[in-house]
Amino acid sequence: MLSTLLAASMAAALATPPATPPAWHDGLDWHGVHVSVSADPQGAFTVAWPYGQRVIGKQPLAVGTASPLFNGLFAMAQDDLKQDSVTAIRDGAFDHGQPIPCHCFETGLKWPYVWTRDLSYSIDLGLWRFDADRSRNGLAFKLSDVRVPTAPQGKYVMQDTGSGGSWPISTDRVVWFLGAQHLLGDKPFAADVYNALGDTLAQDRQYAFDAAFGLYRGETSFMDWREQSYPAWTFDEVTFIGQSYALSTNVLHYQALQMAAAMARQHGDAGAAAGYADQAKALKAAINTHFWRADRGMYMSFLGGDGTPNDTYDLLGIALAITSGVAEGDRASQTLANYPTWPAGSPVMWPERNDQPIYHNRAIWPFVSAYALRAAREVNQPARIAHEIQSVMRGAALYGSNMENYELLTQGQHVDEGKLSGPVVNSPRQLWSVAAYFAVVTEGVFGLNEDGSVQPKLPTSLVPMLFGDQLSISLTLPDRTITLQLPSQRQGNLLVADRVSTKGTTTTVQLKAITVKDAPLRIDAPLYGPEAPPAPGLHGRLGQWLVEAQGKVQLYVNGKRAQTIDGTGMLPATGSLSCVRATRIDDHGIESLPSPATCAGELPPVTGTWPRTWTAPTSGDYRVSLNYVNDHGPINTGITAAVKMLAIRCDGTAEQRVPIVMPHSVRAQRSTWGEFSARAGSRCTFDLQDGFNMSYLSHFAHYTGGVGGADGPLNQADVRGLVIAPLGASTTKGNAP
Structure with a gap:
């Protein structure tokens, strides 16, 4: 059972950096805390830390490495998944909190429901391999027809309750297709997927697509606590978010359009396939045009509705851009290499906010780390691959469960900092965190691809932990066993496949060591960005606009970068709409999120009855x-x-x-x-x-x-x-x- 999690007493210990590097054989040491993992002859594991322990019985799947830590955490992930496998779900906002029958996965101990994005990302990270029925059932639960007779009928993916009353302020429901793409072998389900693709994409095209920018509007995927990642003033005004464009959500639409093109071809509808393919191609070009920030060498997290760039970045959006193929070549390598990280792991957003509590802000989320791992494999960055694997492992080990998230600097499951304490919410056996550990094992170490092929990209830095004195390691899955064999010569930074042979249900990979041009982890970035200034004042004066701001700010007019002013400045009065925002730039050259806009040039409101x-x-x-x-x-x-x-x-x-x-x-x-x-x-x-x-x-x-x-x-x-x-x-x- 899951015992007591590390609490306030650990927070004090976390203030002291580790005296020695962590031992990754049968345990690890982190900020003064030692975690040990032991195995018994019957295949059970015990995870122990200073404040408790968890005993995990023998599991149906196994990894055979030299590390009881690695092996035991894989067993723990299976046990977490078993506990998340339910026959009924519930949430206080549905059916008055009464159980709803569903042979599916619940989201976590504190989230006993099915949420579109949580489930979809979890399935995409590999849960489809381990329980296809529950995966399909959960996805089917998030499809719906229409109950208003006068509205367009169809089958739609649901956007869960959310910002400002949900869709289309949030528009990442298309992530559903990221999970569904793995389960199309079931013909009735595949038919529903195809119908939902057509209906959902058409609806998003009608209400969320901006033809002038070529982008879809809506909130960043997953980071839906507005004032954490958007300007603080959006806490009670979310129209800005609904008007804006997010990298992650646009990449998800790109992937859904590609999937729609492929399925239309399979259905013999060449016209529809060509239409979807053209939309996907145009969207990819628009993402690269508008989101790429050359001075940072990264894709921005979101843009204002008028195109105002934002000096803010998120790891999920960047990872999805790489793995989807939206980011290619040097851009793909640069955007991941330039994204900062810390010893405990990679933050889900950067720069952090010094006025917000820990949750998405200043936090590590294992499922995002798993997508970063997937992206690092795509661009052959061994240091990043190893870093994300160890971050996911460390978090699971420290707390005896696959937690929802961790504080960035300490990897604490809760850090007491008064009103900034957090993570504000943190759940054991969070489904997408469980999926992240499965991805670490299946993809990160053993190189298992969706199509069943095996393509390891294993950093040589992990060989001592995984192989020890062994010459091979193995992974036993329900339908096959994968064995990786060490080469005699191991000079290089990456182990890849030299020869792959399959006999019966056993695939054996003879590894070889190669040297790739690696990107060093970026560990020199400042933690926080500056706070956004208040909205500037705007006053007419002799054919110009007098702009008043608090201190030195950078101005943007109608989405375009204008001049820098210190206190006051002048802008030409054009006789048309002028919407002015301000940002601050700190000593590191980091720019704040934008202020609210002050607009001039609007005509008097038209009132009365409609039309x-x-x-x-x-x-x-x-x-x-x-x-x-x-x-x-x-x-x-x-x-x-x-x-x-x-x-x-x-x-x-x-x-x-x-x-x-x-x-x-x-x-x-x-x-x-x-x-x-x-x-x-x-x-x-x-x-x-x-x-x-x-x-x-x-x-x-x-x-x-x-x-x-x-x-x-x-x-x-x-x-x-x-x-x-x-x-x-x-x-x-x-x-x-």
Whole structure:
């Protein structure tokens, strides 16, 4: 059983760095704490640390290495997975917390439900190999048809409850297909996958795709605690997030489009296949155009809705860009090599925030480390491969379970720092952390690919731990055994396959040592970035705008980098929309996240009943948004973001349609925006039509944590004005430096 986890007493010990390197044979030492792992003749293991121990019985799968530590942690991962394998799930926000039958995986000890992204990443990391039925059942649980007869019907992947009332503020539900791609051997399930691909991608194209940028809008995948990774002021205003573009979410859409093209070809639909392939190709090009930041040699985590670049990066997005093939060649190698790491492991985001508690901020998440491991194998970086393997192993060993996350500097499961203490939430046997250990074993050490081929890329630095005095190590899976044999000559930094032979169910790999050009771990990066400044003031003066800021700041105007000012500065008044943000740059050259925008040049709001009419004063492009209130749920959860389609008919032009999202709000605020064109003097009519939100899905009839669920679908907001602003001829899309 899982015994008492390390607590406050360990936090004090963690303040002292280890006197000697950790021993990785039958235990390890870390910050004054010793963990030992022992095996008995019957195949059971005991993991012991100063504050408790866990005994793990013999498991059906085994690794035969020289390290009881490595072997025992693989047994522990199996035992964790066994405990996560359930026949019913529950969550307080569904069916009033009553059990819901489901022969599937629950997410963890503290998260006894099925969440789209958690399950999908877990399956993609390898759980599909070990229990295909539970994997499929869990994915099927996250599919739904539509309960609103007047809405477009279909089969859709669910975006879980989340920021501002869920989709399309968060749009990473397409991660579902990352897991589903491994389970298409079941024909009825494959048919559902194909239908869900078509319907979900079409819906995202309609409501979340920006044709001008060629990117999908929405929050970063997995990092959905807004003020941790986005500007702090988004804690009560998430429209900025819904308007922005995230690297990880766009890469997931790229992968889903590729999968749709492949499945369409299999179904004999050449036209659909070509369409999906063209969309994927264009999206890949747009990601590389807009997210690549040459001065950092990394892909940025997200962009503002007007293209404002952000000096912030996340490991999952970068790893997915590499493994998906979006990042190629030198960019793929650079973006991983330039991403900083610390002795305990790699943070999920960088730079960290000194005003936020530990959770996504200043934290290691094993499942992200597993994706970084996968990316490091892709670009042949032995130091990174070894670093991520040891980080996942160390975390599991220190706490006798595959924990959800760890503090970055100490790898503590909780560090007491007052209001900044954390990780704020941390669950044992977290499913994607369990999957991470499986990935460390199957992929990281034994080189097992999805297609069953074996392609080890094993750093020679791990040979003493894994092989000891042995000449071979083995992995026993349900359907096969893989044996790796050491070469006699081991000069080099990477062991790869020399010869692969298969006899019956046994695959034997004779390794050879090679030397690859490795990238050293980046360990010199500053930990924190500067705090964002307040919104600048903007005042008209003699045909110019006087900008007032607190101290020295970098200005961005309509997404473009402008001048640096110290206190005050002047900008030309263009007669069109000018939205100004400010950032700070610290002594390390790290730029803060942006301030809120201050905008000038908007026309007086158009009020009245729908449809509303307006006459264009000049010919050109315009931005349109709504003043609104949506008090149907809290900022951080729910399913009732109001999603509408604004139909615009101007004299002499075809109808233009702009999706509008009005997330949950705590005050009157501005919706997401769109753009339309009009000629001078033309009369334009604006009709706000029904869209689609997650409350329309049949599955959410089980939602009892707020409105829009068991009490019926809800897709409404209190609209108080239509706001139109002229866009100058110089307005362009995209601004990655």
